Amino acid sequence: MKSEITKVTNHISHNESLIFERSRPGRVGYRLPALDVDETPIDVIVPREFQRDDDLDGLPEVSEVDVIRHFIRMSQWNYSIDLGMYPLGSCTMKYNSRLNERVARIAGFANLHPLAEEQDAQGALQVIYELQQHLAEITGLPGISLQPAAGAHGEMTGVMIIRAYIDARDGADASASRRTMLIPDSAHGTNPASAHLSGFSVKTIRSTSEGLTDLDHLRELCAHGEVAGLMLTNPNTLGLFERNIREICRIVHEAGGLVYMDGANMNALVGVARPGDMGVDIIHLNLHKTFSTPHGGGGPGCGPCCCTKELEPFLPVPRVIQVASANDDSTGDSRLQTPDSFGLDFDYPQSIGRVKAFLGNYGMMLRALAYTQTHGYDGMREATEAAVLNARYIAHGLTSDYDKPFASPPMHEVVFTDKRQSRKGVHTLDIAKRLIDYGFHPMTIYFPLIVSGAMLIEPTESVGHQELDQFIEAMRSIAREAIENPELVLNAPHSTRIGRLDEAAAARKPVLRWKPTQAASARGIEVT
Amino acid sequence: MLRQIGLSSPEELFDSIPEDLRLHGRLNTPVALSEIELLSGFEQMAGRNAAAYRSSFLGGGAYSHYVPTIVDHIISRSEFFTAYTPYQPEISQGTLQTIFEFQTLVCQLTGMEVANASMYDGSTALAEAVLMAERVTKRSKVIACGAVHPEYLEVVNTYVQHAGIDLQHVEFNSQTGQTSAAVNEALDDQTAALVVQSPNFFGCIEDVAALAEQAHAAGALLIVAITEAISLGLLRSPGSSGADIVVAEGQSFGVPLSFGGPYLGLFATREKYARQIPGRLVGEAYDKEGRRGFVLTLATREQHIRREKATSNICTNEGLIALAATVYLETMGRRGIQEVATQCAQKTAYTAQRISQLEGFSIPFTAPRFNEFVVRAPIDARELLSALAKENNINGGLALSRYFSDRPNDVLVCVTETNSRAEIDALVDSLAVSSNHKDTKTPS
Numbered sequence: 013m014k015s016e017i018t019k020v021t022n023h024i025s026h027n028e029s030l031i032f033e034r035s036r037p038g039r040v041g042y043r044l045p046a047l048d049v050d051e052t053p054i055d056v057i058v059p060r061e062f063q064r065d066d067d068l069d070g071l072p073e074v075s076e077v078d079v080i081r082h083f084i085r086m087s088q089w090n091y092s093i094d095l096g097m098y099p100l101g102s103c104t105m106k107y108n109s110r111l112n113e114r115v116a117r118i119a120g121f122a123n124l125h126p127l128a129e130e131q132d133a134q135g136a137l138q139v140i141y142e143l144q145q146h147l148a149e150i151t152g153l154p155g156i157s158l159q160p161a162a163g164a165h166g167e168m169t170g171v172m173i174i175r176a177y178i179d180a181r182d183g184a185d186a187s188a189s190r191r192t193m194l195i196p197d198s199a200h201g202t203n204p205a206s207a208h209l210s211g212f213s214v215k216t217i218r219s220t221s222e223g224l225t226d227l228d229h230l231r232e233l234c235a236h237g238e239v240a241g242l243m244l245t246n247p248n249t250l251g252l253f254e255r256n257i258r259e260i261c262r263i264v265h266e267a268g269g270l271v272y273m274d275g276a277n278m279n280a281l282v283g284v285a286r287p288g289d290m291g292v293d294i295i296h297l298n299l300h301k302t303f304s305t306p307h308g309g310g311g312p313g314c315g316p317c318c319c320t321k322e323l324e325p326f327l328p329v330p331r332v333i334q335v336a337s338a339n340d341d342s343t344g345d346s347r348l349q350t351p352d353s354f355g356l357d358f359d360y361p362q363s364i365g366r367v368k369a370f371l372g373n374y375g376m377m378l379r380a381l382a383y384t385q386t387h388g389y390d391g392m393r394e395a396t397e398a399a400v401l402n403a404r405y406i407a408h409g410l411t412s413d414y415d416k417p418f419a420s421p422p423m424h425e426v427v428f429t430d431k432r433q434s435r436k437g438v439h440t441l442d443i444a445k446r447l448i449d450y451g452f453h454p455m456t457i458y459f460p461l462i463v464s465g466a467m468l469i470e471p472t473e474s475v476g477h478q479e480l481d482q483f484i485e486a487m488r489s490i491a492r493e494a495i496e497n498p499e500l501v502l503n504a505p506h507s508t509r510i511g512r513l514d515e516a517a518a519a520r521k522p523v524l525r526w527k528p529t530q531a532a533s534a535r536g537i538e539v540t
Numbered sequence: 541m542l543r544q545i546g547l548s549s550p551e552e553l554f555d556s557i558p559e560d561l562r563l564h565g566r567l568n569t570p571v572a573l574s575e576i577e578l579l580s581g582f583e584q585m586a587g588r589n590a591a592a593y594r595s596s597f598l599g600g601g602a603y604s605h606y607v608p609t610i611v612d613h614i615i616s617r618s619e620f621f622t623a624y625t626p627y628q629p630e631i632s633q634g635t636l637q638t639i640f641e642f643q644t645l646v647c648q649l650t651g652m653e654v655a656n657a658s659m660y661d662g663s664t665a666l667a668e669a670v671l672m673a674e675r676v677t678k679r680s681k682v683i684a685c686g687a688v689h690p691e692y693l694e695v696v697n698t699y700v701q702h703a704g705i706d707l708q709h710v711e712f713n714s715q716t717g718q719t720s721a722a723v724n725e726a727l728d729d730q731t732a733a734l735v736v737q738s739p740n741f742f743g744c745i746e747d748v749a750a751l752a753e754q755a756h757a758a759g760a761l762l763i764v765a766i767t768e769a770i771s772l773g774l775l776r777s778p779g780s781s782g783a784d785i786v787v788a789e790g791q792s793f794g795v796p797l798s799f800g801g802p803y804l805g806l807f808a809t810r811e812k813y814a815r816q817i818p819g820r821l822v823g824e825a826y827d828k829e830g831r832r833g834f835v836l837t838l839a840t841r842e843q844h845i846r847r848e849k850a851t852s853n854i855c856t857n858e859g860l861i862a863l864a865a866t867v868y869l870e871t872m873g874r875r876g877i878q879e880v881a882t883q884c885a886q887k888t889a890y891t892a893q894r895i896s897q898l899e900g901f902s903i904p905f906t907a908p909r910f911n912e913f914v915v916r917a918p919i920d921a922r923e924l925l926s927a928l929a930k931e932n933n934i935n936g937g938l939a940l941s942r943y944f945s946d947r948p949n950d951v952l953v954c955v956t957e958t959n960s961r962a963e964i965d966a967l968v969d970s971l972a973v974s975s976n977h978k979d980t981k982t983p984s
Contacts, residue, residue: 022976028637030637030641031641032644033846040876041608041870041872041876042608042872042873044606044957045957046962047886049886052637052889052893056776057886057889058774058885058910064773064783066775067874068874069648069874071649072873072874074870074873076608083614083620083638083867090619090631090632091628092621096936098624100624103624105624109573111578118583118586121586121796122590122592122797123592123795123797124797125592125596126797127938127961128589128591128592128598129929130589131590132929135585135589136589146569149569150567159663161858163856164843164855166854167853174700201844201846201847202844202855204847207845208848208849210702211704213848233583251552251555253554253556253557258561285555285557292669307623307859308623308656308858308860309620309625309859309863309958310626310639310856310857310859310862311658311822311856311857312857314802330699351542351588365694365701366695367699368661369689369800370662370801371799372800372801382578382582383571387576388569388570388573389568390572392567392573397553400553401545404547405541405545407545408544408545423554433564445628446597453631507774509831510633510827510831511630511827511831512630512828513629513825513833513834513835514825514828515837517654518837519839522821522823522837524822524837524953525640525653525654525655526644535742
């Protein structure tokens with residue numbers, strides 16, 4: 013009997029086609045109410061020559077069930093934080109609370125139009141204002157705008173503010189000779205790209221063998237006199253705190269420049285130290301890193317910019333301000349007060365201008381405010397401690413098997429290299445791919461660029477002791493495999509739906525969209 | 541764990557931070573709240589957003605459309621919303637294939653050949669388009685029509701202020717509401733691009749084909765911006781009208797209003813410019829067994845490789861919102877997009893026709909429209925709208941004086957498939973009553 017039962021296996025259509033290949037003429041997955049107004053001939057409303065003439069040919073025609081199965085099947089091909097540890101260094105993949113998602117979906121926020129009159133959007137403005145207050149406190153920098161849509165956007169905003177400040181301080185002529193932005197060789201690629209957008213040329217500062225900014229090189233570059241500023245990540249992308257930060261700021265300030273801090277690693281500092289107390293002039297934060305708003309497979313983000321009082325007049329407009337405080341006798345709990353009132357202020361003539369339509373990625377602000385409220389001041393510090401402790405634990409656990417190029421104990425992330433494994437021809441990419449077979453998402457690889465074969469590991473606070481041990485054991489096991497059976501590692505992953513894809517061929521002859529003519533060949537490939 | 545790594549207190553974790561730089565004492569932020577307390581606090585704040593609970597005719601770059609229930613369900617799946625940028629294709633095919641479908645849908649709708657994986661929103665996509673036009677043409681002058689969304693123009697202005705681009709504005713024609721003939725005089729052999737929006741900020745449909753011809757005659761690119769992407773269901777695609785770069789706000793495709801974001805920048809262009817496009821691109825790739833998959837591709841344009849020579853500084857984009865738009869477009873499908881667009885146009889025509897019959901009201905622009913139009917009221921627009929909100933619980937539209945001080949009585953009205961006939965009739969009746977009511981106060 014048993015042999016006659018067809019065993020349930022993974023469904024064949026786990027090779028899910030593109031939706032366009034599923035499309036069948038006449039299928040629909042929606043229903044609208046019937047048109048309830050008197051109909052006008054469409055040619056009277058829109059002249060024929062302005063109307064589409066392709067009948068939207070090519071757009072899919074599918075049912076609701078088709079769509080659901082299509083996306084649920086595809087979802088099974090993704091790794092996600094909810095599945096397990098996602099130790100991408102510098103990307104900070106921490107747990108995304110469901111409560112924050114619920115908050116963002118409350119009708120009074122989700123259905124609010126951005127051009128609603130201020131008096132009809134008081135609650136929404138209050139959210140922005142409260143988050144501004146929290147972020148100003150956390151960074152120690154009082155000027156703030158939540159308008160930038162992501163970290164790189166916040167960087168661009170910050171660098172433009174530096175440019176505007178120097179233009180105003182020195183006058184256009186003197187400012188024109190100050191067009192150099194200093195950026196360490198370990199920085200994120202977005203830093204030089206953002207500096208370029210603001211009309212700066214980039215000079216690169218070397219790192220020392222310890223993995224910190226080379227002060228002598230910084231002094232040498234600052235001696236040239238044309239320095240507008242420095243863009244510094246702290247802790248830097250090697251996971252090390254720039255302990256000379258105060259001296260670094262002093263050198264740059266004495267040379268007439270300003271210090272921009274890339275706040276991508278702010279999750280190592282919240283509740284422990286504040287950039288404003290270190291001499292930093294301006295910083296961006298990534299709400300989708302430090303404040304746990306979801307990455308969503310590549311966004312949306314939100315990149316608030318926080319700055320000193322001196323730079324505040326240059327922030328983007330409009331600013332969200334408190335117009336009147338109905339009850340100044342604050343108990344610290346805003347819910348007990350009679351409502352304050354909030355408004356938009358456009359009156360900043362020195363502002364760099366608007367960097368985005370409306371007020372920014374508001375839904376992310378709601379989630380971040382919910383994060384600060386659920387954690388409280390002590391919970392936020394605890395998260396920082398746990399994030400650093402977890403990284404330290406990994407640093408400790410992997411040192412015997414992997415090359416750790418910098419001796420200092422790391423903060424929230426730690427960098428290793430493939431130096432030992434590469435002798436057997438096993439490189440960082442192979443180690444990363446093999447890690448997939450062990451059920452983990454790989455770490456950040458080949459970044460920072462100054463470390464050959466870099467593996468940047470950031471566990472975040474969202475993993476426990478047991479999972480850290482499993483990760484360490486997986487990495488050690490791969491190190492053993494690299495010696496005993498390098499082929500196994502070189503051909504990894506073995507457990508995924510598809511193997512390593514030929515990225516070079518994809519870039520040589522890019523196919524960036526589906527076309528009906530491809531359908532036949534694609535189907536041919538599926539059956540092989 | 542502390543002991544295992546040789547430490548005795550959490551404070552020692554921060555030994556690398558000089559003592560005098562550490563925060564002594566606590567952050568001055570509130571104490572932790574429970575879920576019950578937190579939700580009640582947010583509900584209370586949400587309750588102070590009166591505009592969110594009214595029947596609404598507000599548009600101007602953000603639109604109320606019907607969103608099928610499955611959109612929010614799918615974007616709430618852990619596998620999508622708690623994933624990162626798909627750097628490891630073997631375990632990110634769900635995200636990658638979705639983006640490939642998204643790119644295809646954007647190409648189909650805009651009539652273009654290549655689309656990227658998204659930009660922050662329509663306004664920043666437009667700014668990036670202007671920067672790209674400068675790179676492609678190596679010319680430095682950009683002409684923008686005055687009927688482009690004022691906030692988009694502000695954003696472009698911010699982006700290009702240090703890029704050596706001379707941004708000039710051409711007034712719109714005050715009779716038709718479309719780009720004026722003066723544009724032809726402004727175009728010259730230094731012009732990198734002509735920027736138009738269609739339907740434009742006033743809801744007027746531009747003659748994109750004619751503008752493309754004029755731009756191309758001067759050797760310039762035509763950049764078309766769209767704030768109401770649903771219009772693509774009915775209107776001729778910018779691609780088939782000759783546009784070189786098309787940017788759009790994709791919020792209409794299944795994305796809640798959410799007080800202005802997160803939204804979705806669409807960016808599409810011609811194949812020959814693919815290597816100049818900003819942002820991420822997903823392309824088809826094969827593994828050793830010949831199985832089809834998708835990867836991030838043409839990365840040599842991007843900041844993590846090219847650094848200051850990158851085509852843009854963008855890294856994080858609007859991935860999850862692009863997923864929402866993809867689910868929306870696939871669920872509504874070919875016929876749904878057409879039907880939504882047609883209903884918008886029909887309901888708008890009905891509304892405009894009824895308002896134009898009201899005493900004292902007129903419709904100043906003559907150009908054909910899609911789902912927005914300007915109404916000139918007999919009284920101050922802000923007073924009128926405020927009365928509508930208070931007395932009838934209606935967001936009647938946008939007072940144009942917010943952006944144009946010389947248009948105190950003009951209201952931008954937007955009608956979509958979500959506005960029932962009853963709502964429209966209530967708007968029309970309230971407009972009549974509110975304006976009459978004010979009229980009686982002024983001695984005749």
